[in-house]
Amino acid sequence: GEDVEQSLFLSVREGDSSVINCTYTDSSSTYLYWYKQEPGAGLQLLTYIFSNMDMKQDQRLTVLLNKKDKHLSLRIADTQTGDSAIYFCAEFVESGANNLFFGTGTRLTVIP
Amino acid sequence: EAQVTQNPRYLITVTGKKLTVTCSQNMNHEYMSWYRQDPGLGLRQIYYSMNVEVTDKGDVPEGYKVSRKEKRNFPLILESPSPNQTSLYFCASSFGTSGRNEQFFGPGTRLTVL
Numbered sequence: 001g002e003d004v005e006q007s008l009f010l011s012v013r014e015g016d017s018s019v020i021n022c023t024y025t026d027s028s029s030t031y032l033y034w035y036k037q038e039p040g041a042g043l044q045l046l047t048y049i050f051s052n053m054d055m056k057q058d059q060r061l062t063v064l065l066n067k068k069d070k071h072l073s074l075r076i077a078d079t080q081t082g083d084s085a086i087y088f089c090a091e092f093v094e095s096g097a098n099n100l101f102f103g104t105g106t107r108l109t110v111i112p
Numbered sequence: 113e114a115q116v117t118q119n120p121r122y123l124i125t126v127t128g129k130k131l132t133v134t135c136s137q138n139m140n141h142e143y144m145s146w147y148r149q150d151p152g153l154g155l156r157q158i159y160y161s162m163n164v165e166v167t168d169k170g171d172v173p174e175g176y177k178v179s180r181k182e183k184r185n186f187p188l189i190l191e192s193p194s195p196n197q198t199s200l201y202f203c204a205s206s207f208g209t210s211g212r213n214e215q216f217f218g219p220g221t222r223l224t225v226l
Contacts (some may be wrong), residue, residue: 008152031212042116042202042217043155088154099209102147102155 004091004103011109018076020106022089025070029091032065034074037086037105046074046087076108084110114139116218118203124224125193133188133221135203143206143213144186145170146178148199149220155202161186162209193225 003025012018024032030051035043049056049063049072056063062075072089086105093099116137125131137144145160147170157170161180175197177189186205190197201221206213 004154006154040219042219043204043215044217045214100157100215104152104154 004089004101006087006089006103006106008104009107009109011111012079013111014079014081016079018074018079018083018108018110020074020076020087020089020108022072022074022103023070024072024089024091024101024103026091026093026101027067027070029093031092032063032072033090033092033100034061034063035088035090035102037088039085043088079108079110081110081112084108114216116203116205116216118201118218118221120221121219122222124226126226127194128192131190131193131223133190133201133203133223135186135188135218136184137186137203137205137216138184139205139207139216140183141205141207141216142183143209144180145204145215146176146186146188147202147204148172149202150199158188158201193223195225197223198225199223 005023033048034046036046037043047058049065054065060077064073086107088105089103091101119134142163146158147155149155156172158176159178161167167178203218204215206215
């Protein structure tokens with residue numbers, strides 16, 4: 001599969017901004033996703049960005065895409081304790097049906 | 113409520129004892145898949161199915177089987193489980209394979225093989 005890399009851990013204080021980074025390898029990816037996994041639960045789609053965009057904002061979430069560097073980031077403004085979770089980035093590559101590749105996940109811990 | 117369900121949620125078994133993890137979705141999705149999640153490795157796809165009676169291998173299919181006899185169900189079968197299959201398993205489904213189709217995930221099945 002494709003290589004999608006994330007750092008494993010991030011800690012921030014409540015009220016600060018969190019930035020979770022992701023790098024991917026396939027320049028032909030068409031969509032890039034952020035999923036959130038809360039403890040004991042499955043993955044929920046948070047947001048996604050189409051590859052011809054460089055920024056998408058959705059309330060407290062901002063996704064930035066640098067296609068040249070194959071770098072994706074998720075910024076969470078005013079981070080709350082309820083944001084503590086594992087965040088996965090994933091890239092979608094149009095190459096048959098086995099085409100969604102996940103990163104390792106970043107565990108975000110929000111300190112009250 | 114639209115959802116993907118998996119059973120059981122937790123399972124402890126012994127090496128070699130065949131087991132099946134069921135997955136069912138009520139959204140009439142064509143595409144279903146199984147992933148395993150391991151620390152530091154993220155999610156890796158085991159098998160996927162594009163429609164009834166159509167299944168194919170993902171990245172880590174060894175030691176697993178699947179079947180898709182009906183659209184809503186996609187069971188994962190471990191004929192002879194081994195300790196390296198201890199993991200957290202997720203089933204997912206979507207309408208199709210286009211990037212616009214959100215994948216919906218089940219709650220996960222935590223499997224321990226002793």
